[in-house]
Amino acid sequence: MLDRTKEIITGDQGVVVKIDEWGKRRLAYEIKDVFDGVYYILYFEATPKTLDEVTRVLGITDSVLRFMPVRHEKPFSLQQPAAAAAASAAEEA
Numbered sequence: 564m565l566d567r568t569k570e571i572i573t574g575d576q577g578v579v580v581k582i583d584e585w586g587k588r589r590l591a592y593e594i595k596d597v598f599d600g601v602y603y604i605l606y607f608e609a610t611p612k613t614l615d616e617v618t619r620v621l622g623i624t625d626s627v628l629r630f631m632p633v634r635h636e637k638p639f640s641l642q643q644p645a646a647a648a649a650a651s652a653a654e655e656a
Contacts (some may be wrong), residue, residue: 564621564624564626565569565582565603567620568605568617568620568621570619571599571613571616571617572605572607572609572613572617575609575610575612575613575616576609576610577607577608577609577610577613578607578608578609579605579606579607580606580607580608580638581605581606582603582604582605582606582627583603583604583606584601584602584603585602585603585604586601586602587599587600587601588600588601588602592630594628595628597628600628600629602637606635606639608638608639613622614632617632617638618630618632
């Protein structure tokens, strides 16, 4: 499912910035007779149309119990954190 979501985002000129895999965890409460779930956080930049498609696909996928799109206030830097720190240190020198 993660690969399908990445395909939808990148297929519409979007960019997957970062994926945090939290792994398997116990749910706070039972959902559809399931007690454990695998958590992922996807940080991406895309158009509203792309977000609508990702939301639609996740909503009809049986293996996805819950999802929650949240808008991030600041735009993402496409540089890696270490590369960004090195670039700002070079500018200061």
